[in-house]
Amino acid sequence: MVHFEQSELLKRLPEQFFASLVGKTQALKREGHDVINLGQGNPDQPTPDNVVKALQNAAGNPIHHKYSPFRGFSFLKEAVATFYEREYGVTLDQETEVAVLFGTKTGLVEISQCYLNPGDTALLPDPGYPDYLSGIALANAKPSFFPLLEKNHFLPNYDEMSEEALDLAKLMFLNYPNNPTSATATREFFDETVEVAKRRNICVVHDFAYGAIGFDGQKPTSFLESEGAKEVGIETYTLSKTYNMAGWRVGFAVGNHSVIESLNVIQDHLYVSLFGAVQEAAAEALLGDQSAVDELVTTYETRRDALVKAAKSIGWEVTAPKGTFFAWFKVPEGYSSEQFAELLLREAHVVVAPGSGFGETGEGYVRIGLLDEPERLEEAMKRIGQLGVF
């Protein structure tokens, strides 16, 4: 077998931290254990029926058997604009301020190729969603991490960032409701972000993956609701979480027209566009009956309440998440994140994600997903309680 030397670009890519977690989970399952998997971010509910039916109907339409238009069908971009107006009161020009994406992971990686030259820097949350870093590594650029600390409600504190880091940064990634801390952002925070970005000439990329998932009657705020946001950045929105469509690979970016144009240009070279029938189904998701979204939020909120209560009953205190489908737990004294996650996996057969996988500042935490029924979450806490570490 010839060993073909990988390119420098490929070698630069960070290790996929969570791949080993998936491997260990599968090994335990193969051994016949009843594993409660709360470690990943894969929604466990099905896509709403009206969306599946829209795909089924559209799949037979010969127009969709051809290449679809390069930058997506106008009907989908129009649906996105209607959705943003309806949900957030944000007006978008469907042709210049909307880019169709193959899930938002792609857009979040592409944006770094669009704006970073080798050696440039981008501001990144620590802890944070790992794929921002993948894009930066592909661009041979440098991450400049800012910590998300409990004392700041897991929001960046711009006053505590160095002048140099702010001046050098070309991009800044933000994500609220936040994976992994489950924190939410206020309108005031986004207003301040617009001011900082304007002053320092930074392009803001707000990842709104959990935009639909806010608890206690609080609807998460879109970055674009802040005045001037479109001048300084974009927001990415995925259908993966809101409509349980993670396998469908569909999302979009909205906002600053020059940034949208750049994303479209890079995508002109990488892809044609999504299967037309998926685009029809996505438009149905955005414009059709939204009751499944309300039910989904209620489902996650019920699970959150069950998890927080069960955790308390074993002596493991946690701040109740305000959004997302994650809870961010501190590990007990004497354990690192990885050691504690390993203990839960081996001894309780409960999979959680070690916080250190999301960055240095995630050390000392584990992320638990609300991705199973309340009884299973309670069972997970019962098993953890039996380890006698609290």
Ligand SMILES: Cc1ncc(COP(=O)(O)O)c(C=O)c1O
């Ligand atoms: C914070 C965050 N951003 C982006 C994504 C990517 O979602 P998708 O590629 O399915 O749109 C995820 C998925 O887990 C996520 O948690």
